[in-house]
Amino acid sequence: MDEDRILPIKEIGSLKKPDWLLRYLRAREVSEEEKELARDEAALVNIKILESIGLDYVYDGEIRRVEMYEHPVKYIEGFTFAGVVRSFDNKYYKKARCVGPLRLKENYHLDEFLFVKEHATKTPKIPVTGAYTLADWSYNEYYPDKEDFALAIAKEVIRPLLKGLVEAGAGVIQIDEPAATTHPDEMEMFTRVFNESVYGIDADIHVHICYSGNNYRSLYPHVLEIEASHYALEFANRDSWELGVSKDVRVGYEFLERMREHDDPRTIGLGVVDVHTDRIEPPELIRDRILYAVDVLKDPSKVMVNPDCGLRTRRRSIAFRKLENMARGAELAREALS
Amino acid sequence: MPKSYVFGISPRSARLIAATRRNDPRTPDIMRAETRRLIAMQVKYGVTLVSDPLLGWDDMLRWYAMEWKGIKVDGINRFFEHNTFYRIPTVVSKIEPSGDVIRGHMDIGALSDSGHEYVVEVPEPVTFALMSRDKYYGGIRELSEAIAMALNEELCSGDISPRLLIVKAPALVHVDGDRYLDLVAEMSRVLLRSCDYEAFLHIYFKSPLRAFKRLRTAGSSYSGYGLDLTHDDLADVLDALKGYDGCLTMGLIDSHTTRIERVRDLRGIVDGLDVNCLYISNSSDLEFLPYGFALKKLKVLGSLSRGS
Numbered sequence: 001m002d003e004d005r006i007l008p009i010k011e012i013g014s015l016k017k018p019d020w021l022l023r024y025l026r027a028r029e030v031s032e033e034e035k036e037l038a039r040d041e042a043a044l045v046n047i048k049i050l051e052s053i054g055l056d057y058v059y060d061g062e063i064r065r066v067e068m069y070e071h072p073v074k075y076i077e078g079f080t081f082a083g084v085v086r087s088f089d090n091k092y093y094k095k096a097r098c099v100g101p102l103r104l105k106e107n108y109h110l111d112e113f114l115f116v117k118e119h120a121t122k123t124p125k126i127p128v129t130g131a132y133t134l135a136d137w138s139y140n141e142y143y144p145d146k147e148d149f150a151l152a153i154a155k156e157v158i159r160p161l162l163k164g165l166v167e168a169g170a171g172v173i174q175i176d177e178p179a180a181t182t183h184p185d186e187m188e189m190f191t192r193v194f195n196e197s198v199y200g201i202d203a204d205i206h207v208h209i210c211y212s213g214n215n216y217r218s219l220y221p222h223v224l225e226i227e228a229s230h231y232a233l234e235f236a237n238r239d240s241w242e243l244g245v246s247k248d249v250r251v252g253y254e255f256l257e258r259m260r261e262h263d264d265p266r267t268i269g270l271g272v273v274d275v276h277t278d279r280i281e282p283p284e285l286i287r288d289r290i291l292y293a294v295d296v297l298k299d300p301s302k303v304m305v306n307p308d309c310g311l312r313t314r315r316r317s318i319a320f321r322k323l324e325n326m327a328r329g330a331e332l333a334r335e336a337l338s
Numbered sequence: 339m340p341k342s343y344v345f346g347i348s349p350r351s352a353r354l355i356a357a358t359r360r361n362d363p364r365t366p367d368i369m370r371a372e373t374r375r376l377i378a379m380q381v382k383y384g385v386t387l388v389s390d391p392l393l394g395w396d397d398m399l400r401w402y403a404m405e406w407k408g409i410k411v412d413g414i415n416r417f418f419e420h421n422t423f424y425r426i427p428t429v430v431s432k433i434e435p436s437g438d439v440i441r442g443h444m445d446i447g448a449l450s451d452s453g454h455e456y457v458v459e460v461p462e463p464v465t466f467a468l469m470s471r472d473k474y475y476g477g478i479r480e481l482s483e484a485i486a487m488a489l490n491e492e493l494c495s496g497d498i499s500p501r502l503l504i505v506k507a508p509a510l511v512h513v514d515g516d517r518y519l520d521l522v523a524e525m526s527r528v529l530l531r532s533c534d535y536e537a538f539l540h541i542y543f544k545s546p547l548r549a550f551k552r553l554r555t556a557g558s559s560y561s562g563y564g565l566d567l568t569h570d571d572l573a574d575v576l577d578a579l580k581g582y583d584g585c586l587t588m589g590l591i592d593s594h595t596t597r598i599e600r601v602r603d604l605r606g607i608v609d610g611l612d613v614n615c616l617y618i619s620n621s622s623d624l625e626f627l628p629y630g631f632a633l634k635k636l637k638v639l640g641s642l643s644r645g646s
Contacts, residue, residue: 082596083628086349088414088423089396090358095628097596137421139596183419184513213416214513 006300006337007290007330008056010269012208012232013127013176014068014310015046015061015319039064040115047120049320054327057125057172062310064112068129068176069137070094071108076157078102082139097139098149104157107164117169125172125206126165127310131158132193136179147189154196162201174206174232178309181209184218191222198227206230206269210309211237216255224262231255232269234308235289236281243288250292260297267301268293271308272329273322278314280321286329291336300337305330340608340616341386342643343457345504345540345564346593346623347398348376348391349632369393374448379633381452383640386617387501389457390444397424398461398506398623399469401443406488407434412471418512418543420626427470429481435488437495446498455501460489462507462539463525464518469509482521486528494533503537505529505560508622511544519549523558530559538587540564542622547578554582561585566621568592572607585615591639593622596631601641608642618642 021042025035046061065071070093073079078100084092109126116124134157135150143149162173175197180190198205207228209216216233223231238252259268270293272286286305294300305326311319350358354372357365376391395401403411408431414423440446440458449456461469463486467478475481493503509515510522522539530537539560541549546565554563562585567575579586588611590604608618618639624632 083630084352084355085628086422086625088425090355092355093421139594141595141597179421182416182421211416 005056005334007303007305007334009305009327009330010055010057010125010232011050011059011061011323012306012308012310013059013062013174014065014312015063016312016314016316017061017063018042018045018316021063043112043115044119047116050323051120051122053320053323055323056122058116058120058122059125059127060112060116062127062312067093068127068310069134072129072134072157073138075105075108076102076153077105078142079138093137095138098142100142102152102156104160107161109161110164110168113165113170114168123172124170125174126170127174127176127208128158128161128165130175130177130180130194130207131197132190133177133179135193136182146186147192150189150193151196154193158197159199159201162198162203166201166203170203172204172206173201174208175228176208178208178210180207181212181214181216181218184214187218187222191225195225195227204229206232208232208269208309210234210271215252216258219255220258220262224264228266230267230269230304232271232304232306234271235293236271236274236308237276239289241279241281241285243284245288245292245295250289253293253296256293256296259302267304268297269304269306272305273307273311273326275307275309275311275313278318280318281325281329283325283328283332286326287332287336290330290333294333294337339643339645340588340618342384342618342639343387343389343502343504343587344380344385344391344620344624344636344639345389345457345459346392346506346620347395347625348393348623349625349627349629350393351629354393370445370448373445374451377445377448377452379636380640381454383637384644385636385640386454386643387457388449388452388454389459389504390446390449392444392459394443399427399466400425401439402461402466402488403427405436405439405442407436408432408474409470415469418508422626424469427466429470429472429474431474433484433488435491437491440492440498457502457504458493458498458500459504459506460493460529462505462509462522463489463529464522465507465509465515468515468518478518479521482518482525483528486525490529490531490533493529493535494531500535503530503533503535504564505537505539507539507541508543510541510549511546516549516552519552520556523553523556526558526560536561536585538562538564538585538617540566540587540589540619542566542589545569547574551578554584562587562615562617564617564619565589567607568594568621572610576611579611579613583614585617586611586613587617587619589619589621590642591618591620591635593620593624593626593635596627598631598634599638601638604638604642
C-alpha cells in the first residue's frame with residue numbers, strides 16, 4: 001500500500017460467489033480440475049475488482065470457502081459434524097462436535113493465500129476464523145472445559161496454520177472472532193486464547209469482531225492485553241444515516257472513546273458500510289463517519305476504513321457499489337483533513 | 339420416580355427444514371404430523387407430561403409479536419449468549435392480545451389426544467419486556483404489566499387445561515435481569531389472576547441459584563421452579579434448596595452438549611435430593627442440538643422418569 005496515504009481502505013473478507021461459479025461447481029459433468037480453474041478465475045476477478053476500486057488491502061472474497069466455520073472444521077482432525085442447528089428463522093448452520101484430540105490436517109488457507117500473493121498488486125490480508133469462535137460454535141465432548149478446548153484449537157490448529165502462512169510470505173493476518181463478545185464473562189478467556197493463537201507469529205495481526213450484543217462494552221479493559229495491532233469493528237450497523245460529524249447524529253461510537261481513554265495504541269478499522277441492507281451509503285455519509293472517528297481519536301493515523309463485516313450477504317453489484325462509495329468517502333475525508 | 343416433561347422449542351427434522359426453506363404448501367401438514375410424532379415419542383420414551391414441541395415457533399416470542407396488536411416484529415438480535423438470533427418485538431401502541439396464540443400455535447388437540455396430562459408454556463412477562471423494544475409504555479413495569487395481562491387473557495379465558503403451566507424466564511440470569519426479581523414476583527400475580535393452573539417458573543441458560551434464592555421468598559404465585567442444573571455443583575444446589583418446600587423441576591438434560599447423559603449418573607443426583615414434589619426436564623430448549631441428538635436426550639429423560 002501507499003505508505004504515505006492516511007485512512008487506508010480494506011474489505012473484511014467474504015463476497016457473494018458469482019452465480020456462474022455456483023452453477024459450475026454444482027455441475028456433475030464438470031471435473032474437479034475444471035472446478036479448481038473456475039475458482040482461480042473467480043478469485044482473480046475478485047482481486048482485480050477490489051484493486052480497481054482502490055482498496056489498499058485485498059483478498060479473494062473467500063471464494064474457495066463454504067463459510068467461515070464449516071470450511072476450517074473440515075480440515076481439523078478431532079471434529080465431526082453433528083448436524084444442523086438453527087441460527088434464526090429458517091437459517092441453519094452445520095455444527096461440529098469435538099470428539100478427540102485436535103490436530104490440523106492441512107493448512108486450509110495456504111493455497112488460496114499463495115494464489116492471492118501471486119496475483120495481487122496490493123497488500124494481501126488473510127481472514128482466518130479464530131480459535132475462540134471455533135470453540136464457541138462447536139460442541140466439546142473431549143476436553144475438560146471450554147478454555148482447554150479453545151486453547152487446544154489455538155495451539156494445535158490456528159498457530160501452526162498462521163505459522164505456515166507467514167512462512168509463505170503472509171504479512172497481514174486478520175483473525176475473525178465474531179463470538180468474542182457473546183459471553184461478557186469470558187473476556188479473559190478470549191484474551192488468553194487469542195494470544196496463544198498468535199504466540200510467536202511474526203505478522204501484523206488484526207482482529208475482527210462484529211455484532212456485539214453489548215456495543216463492545218465488554219472488550220475493555222481485557223482487549224488491551226491482546227497481541228494485535230488493529231481492531232476491525234462494525235459501527236455502520238448502529239449509526240444513523242444523517243450527515244454530520246456531531247455526537248447527536250453519529251450513534252454507537254463509544255468504543256472509540258474507550259480507546260482514547262485507555263490510550264490504546266492500536267488502530268481501528270472503522271465499519272462504515274452496513275452489510276445487512278441494500279441501501280447504498282453515500283460517500284458524504286462515509287466521509288462524516290470517518291471524520292467523526294478521527295475527531296474522537298484525535299489522530300487520523302489511527303483510522304482505517306472498512307465495511308462492518310464480509311459483504312457475502314449482498315448481491316455482488318450492491319457490494320461493489322458500497323465499496324466504491326467507501327473509497328470515495330475515504331477520499332473526501334482525506335481532502336477534508338488535508 | 340420423578341415426573342418428567344420437556345419444554346421449549348425442539349429442533350425440526352431434515353424433512354421439515356427442507357419444507358420451510360422451499361415454502362412448500364404442505365408445510366403446515368408436515369408440521370402437524372411431526373408434532374404428533376414427537377408427542378408420541380415422548381409417550382413412548384416414558385416422559386410423564388407431554389408437551390408441544392413448538393416446531394412452528396421461530397423464537398419464543400414470535401407468534402405473540404406477530405399476532406398481538408400493538409407489537410411489530412423488528413430486526414434480529416442475539417438470543418442471550420448464543421450463536422442464535424430472535425426478532426425483536428417492537429411495542430408501538432397499546433398491546434391487545436388476539437387470544438389465539440396458544441390455541442392457534444400449540445397443538446392442544448394433539449396433546450389431549452395423547453391421553454396424557456400435558457404442559458403449556460408461555461414467556462415470563464418481565465423476560466418478554468426485557469427482550470422487546472418499547473416505544474409506547476415508557477417503562478419496564480408498565481410494559482411487563484401489559485404483557486402479563488395479555489398473556490393472562492391468552493391463558494385463562496378458554497378451554498385449555500394443562501397439568502402444569504411452564505413460565506420461561508431466561509432473562510433473569512443475564513446482565514441486569516436480577517434487578518427485576520421483585521417485579522417478576524409481582525407480575526406472576528397478574529399473569530395467573532383468576533387462573534387455577536399450577537405454574538412453574540423456569541430459570542435457565544446460566545446458574546439459576548441466585549435468582550431462585552431471591553424469588554422463593556418474594557411472594558410470587560409460582561408453586562414451583564424449574565432450574566437449569568447444568569451450571570452448578572450439587573452441593574451449591576443442595577444449599578440453595580435448604581428449607582424450600584415447594585415443587586422443583588431439575589433441568590438435568592443438558593441442551594447445550596451432544597454428550598449423552600447416563601441415566602445412572604442422573605439418578606444419583608435425583609436420589610440425592612430431599613424434595614417432596616419433584617420433576618425432571620431438559621435444561622433449556624432442545625433446539626440448540628441437532629435433531630438426532632435431541633431425540634437421544636428425550637429418551638434419557640424418559641428412561642430416568644420411568645426408572646428403567
